[in-house]
Structure formats: C-alpha cells, structure tokens
Amino acid sequence: MKTVGALLWEPGTNSGWSVEEIEIDPPKRREVTVQLAASGICHSDDHLDTGDIPLPWAPILGGHEGAGVVTEVGPEVTDLQEGDHVVMSFLPSCGKCRMCVAGRSNMCELGAGVLAGFAPDGTHRIHARGKGVGPMSYLGTFAPYATVPVDAVVKIDPEIPLMPASLIGCGVPTGWGSSVYAAEIQLGDTVVIFGTGGVGMNAVQGAAHRGAKNIVTVDPVAFKREKAKEFGATHPVASFEEAAQLIERMTNGQGADRVIITVDVARGDIVEQANQLTRRGGVIVLTAAAPVMQRDVQFDLFSFAMSGKRLQGSLYGTTNSKNDIPLIADMYKNGQFKLDELITKTYRLEDINEAFADLREGRNIRGVIVYDH
Template sequence: MEARAAISHSAKAPLTIEAVTLGEPGPGQVLIEAKAAGLCHSDLFVMDGGVPMSRPLIPGHEGAGVVIACGPGVKSLKVGDRVVTCAIGECGECGQCATRRTNLCEKAGLPAMGVGFAPSPHFTLNDGPVSVLAPGAAFASHTIVDEVFATKIPNGVPFDVACLFGCAVPTGVGSVLYTALVEAGASVVVFGLGGVGLNVVDGAQLAGAAQIIGVDANPAKESVGRQFGMTHFIDARKTDDITGAIRDLTGGAGADYAFECVGNIDLGPKALGATRLEWGVLVQIGACPPGRDQLAIPVSSVLSGRSVMGSFFGKSKPRTDIARMMDWFVQGKLHSDALVSHRLPLERINEGFKMMERGESIRTVITFD
C-alpha cells in the first residue's frame, strides 16, 4: 500500500513529504493507521546528525493510531484497537521483562534501538530502501510494528494526547517513580522544563514531593510548570548562582533529587552540587551530543553518599507502565493534555520543529485527519 511520510534525506535539511510503499504485516505484526504523532527533541537531535543514521530516514517515535490489519499469530491486539507505539517494546516473557531493574526487554529493548542503522523491512521509497528512527515510524501515515511495540489506549484519552505516552510522559514520570523512586515529602529540582522536564514535575507531584523546583532559561515556562505542580521557579538567565538559589529554597541543605532534562553536559555537575550532600541523587535524562558527552563529576562529590543515575525511557516498561500512566491521566492524576501547545498537519511538520528550536512550543502534535 502507499503511505505518506516525512523523510529526512540529509542532516539539518528540512523534511520532505513523500509517498512511500508499505508492505503487509507479518507474523505477530499489526498495520496501524496513524492519527497523531508528537515532535520530540530526540527526533531533532537525530535529524541534525547527533546520531549516525542511514538515510533516507523516517523520523518520529511518539505515535498513536488505529490497528487496521493483523498478521498471523497476533494475540494481544485486534482490528479497531486504538494504540500508542514506542521506540522500545515489552515481550512480557523474558527475564528482563520480569524484573523492575530494567525496562529494556531482551528482544525488543536495546536490539530495537538499532533499527535506524539498517533499512526498514516494511518501507520502500522509490523502490529503494528507507530507514526508520523507531519501529513505529511515527511520521508516516501508516506503519507496521510487532505487537510488543504497541499499547492499547483506554477510552477517554484522545489521540493527540495518547501519542505523548510513546516517549515524553513515561520518560519524565517514570524517571521519578521507577528510576529515582522519589518518596512523598521529598524535594526535587528539575533542570529544563521542556516536554520531558514537565513530565518529571508531573511525576514528582504524583509521588507527593513537597517541593518541586523548576529551572529554565525561558521565563514563560514558569506558568506552564505551575500547571503541572511546580512550587518554585528559577530563571536561569537572571540567576548567577543557581546552586545557591536551590540551597536557599531548601533551607541550605539542597534538594533530595535533581533531574537533568536538557542534555547540557555542563549542567550535570551543577545539578549534583544542588543536591543533599548525604544522599542527593542526580538523574541524567538529557542526551548530549557526541564530543560533549563526558560528565565531569569529581569523586569527592559523591563519597559522602550522593549518586548519579541514568534513566532511559524513565525505566518505564512500554506496555505495562504506559497503560498504568494513561489510566492515571483518565483519573485526573496526570496533566498530560496540558503538554500539547500546537497541532499541525503533516505538511507543516518543519514549522513545528522550527517552533521547538525557538522555544515557542511545549509539545507540537502532528495530526493525520
């Protein structure tokens, strides 16, 4: 069948909307008609050449749509199911799916992250190969994924919100609940109030954190952050000593937890320095560009009890935890709909990324209606 897709032909070049050919779903696979896709900084990072990918490339990894066909042997989904797709999957059967120590399935975790380095088995462009950033190929009008990469969307979650549960929501909320294990009454500081950072704030309020401090260079983020539960805001452009400001807000002790959501290597040591000397935790979420990815933290800064943790996808299990988080949204416990600041058709996708670069959007969603 023919589908429409946004194609990246070279680093930093605008995406082009082109017709691609899509095959039939094989065993254990489903064909999905896209309804919405979120624009994420990770897409822009890859499109600009931050990660070596084979091209032409269909970016996009936050997708939501409807199952319109199933291949042989599909057990958990049926035609008509509303689903969200993720960059990683959850088979539910391997040893790593059975433990809370990781969210990286043996079959659909790290192995799935390499799909962008090889031509897709499902798509062709002008009879030639085309790669995808993630199995869901979210910037295409139709896609094929193994069922382990798709999670059912409960009633009450619209597609333009559901797609954000493919990355932003579980990455932020999960980093609080499953990586850091933030407890009620804790103090939290969040560096960077973009899509992921705001979800860290949302996760912190859900966990019952008593103090949630947001740090951002865009003063407009203050009002948005407070919608998600932020209690204090620090304007990074007007504050010379951010670490000192955080200590002042926490009675001189520092925050219990710090989350770096920017991907600026210089922020890591500062974020750790803003935490409690005895037990402070830095959770590194932001991905840093090649050549600027060495976190310089002196041993002396952690000997007293501080620690540094990495968090990929918030340690959220793609099917189990996303389903739980969508239920929390329906119950009014998460504020995920407030993330959507702009909605654009696929033909205006480059405009959406320009708004992201200028800091004018929280999350732009591409709609396929």
C-alpha cells in the same frame, strides 16, 4: 499501501524533513498495521537531523510517538485485533528476555535495534524512491499509517482521546518515570528539575504525584517557567545560579533531595551543577540525551563519593510500557494526569519543519501532528 511520510535523507546535516510518497507493506509475523490519529514531535527525532544522534544509514522515516487504531493484524498476533485503540511505545518490550522478565522492560533486548534501520527481522516495511526506508524506533509515526511489531504496541481504553494519547509513548513516561521510579521521590522531598520541555514537564507531574514539598524548575524560557506552575512546580527559576541560591535558603544549606536532568541536550557541565545542588545521600537522575560522541564531563568525583550520592541514568523513565502506558492513560481519564495541557500547537504533516523550528526555539511544550483520515 501508498501514503506520505516525513523522511530524513541526510541525517546529521540539519537538512530538514522531506514529506513525500512512501509505500508501507502489510504486517508480517507478530506485526500490526495502525492508522494513526496523531504523532508527537519529540527532540529525539531532531537529534537525528542535527547529528547529536548519528546515523550511518538513510533514509529514515521519523516519529516514535503515536496513537491510533489497528487496521490489520499479521500472523501469530493473539492479543490485538482490528479496531483496537493503541499507543506506540518507542522502546519495544518482548516480555521474554532477561531484562523484561526481571521487570526492566525499558531495557528489553529488542531495543538494541531501534536505530538499526530495519524491522526486527532485518527487512524493510517502508519504501521510497525505490529504496528501503528505516523507521525511527521500529515505528515511523511521521506517516498516517505504520506497520509495526506487536511488541511496540500497547492497547488502551477506547474512551481515551487518541491525540493526547499519542504523547504517552515516549516523552510523558520518560519524564514522569524519572521522578516516580528513577529518582524515587519521597513525600516531602525538595526536588530540582533542569529543563521543562516535553520530558521535564512530566517530571514535574511525577514529582507532584509523589508528594514533593518543593519542586524547583530551571528553564531559561519564560513561557515554560510560567507553564511549569500549572503542572505542579512551586519555584520556577531561569538559571542554575538562581536555583543554587534558592536551594541554599530553602534547605538551610543541606541541598535538594533529588535533582533530575531533562534538558534538550545534556552537556558536560550540567552534571556538576546538579551535583552541587544535591544533598549528602541524595540522588541525581540523568534522563536527557547527550551527543553520542561526548566524553568530557566536569564532575567533582571526590565530594560525590565522600557524600554518598547516587548518579542514576534513566532510559524511558525506568518505566514498564505494558504497565505504565495504560496506567497514565487511566490517570488522564480520571483527571489525575495532564496531557491536553502539554499540547501547545498542532500541525499538519506538511508543516513538520515548522514544528521542529518551534521546538528548537522553545515555543512549545509539545507540538503534535494530527492526521485527517
């Protein structure tokens, strides 16, 4: 099938995305082809352009958040059929490996290859300029169609609108799960969330769902501080210094119960800032991606150990995609989860570089590419 897609030919150089003709193969064993309705614009794709996530190969078809309708089913696919509405999960879940069987499908063994530049079988499904193209996270949702592994596709209720559903494949569960599962927020907790973009705003929703008493958000962008109130933030502030003073007064010097880091790029100093805000026995959750080669972190190890705190890394919000994607979709349908409110602006695929510029400048909570078929 010939269509168009947004490709990155020189990763790590801030060269931007090239929208051009691509060819997508039909599905092979345990694969499906999906006609996409929309794709989210996520910071992880921008990390490929900036080099925060380095790639030793090119080109790459970007995009790892999408929702659409199955148009073709490959051999040995038994749980999906043409016409099914699906969300694409940026991390696959095979359901058979040690991590999946243990209930930790966010760390499925298949996930190790999401940036390998191939389909799971080591071949290409996408081609451009006579070359094989690697898809982001086996998906490549910066194109109107995608041929993807069935393990990276989750069926949802057809009554759920596909445009907001496109966000449920990465940023939404990553943020929400960081509060609900990774931080294990308890009723009445005081919570601090660093960063209220496409991930952090959903950490705010998760904290509200868990019954946190105080939800302090830290973001330098005034627009995001104001929006955070809509999602459940009780005290939006602009800086760590403001948060520290507020937490000191709010907890009588004890500190926050949970501190969650969901900034755009995690730098070495932010973990210690989180540590300073966290009470004895409290939990720090690091969800934000850091530059891959970063090794230096400022951290008071002595006080951390002596105060019995926990530093918890969180991949994909520690969620189970097969369970939590339909759960979030149903919560949205029932008016218990905000998805429409996350979408600040929609774009055509041809405007993808404008969309990423808006993301970097903090103009959007979420930008979404919409496909016309």
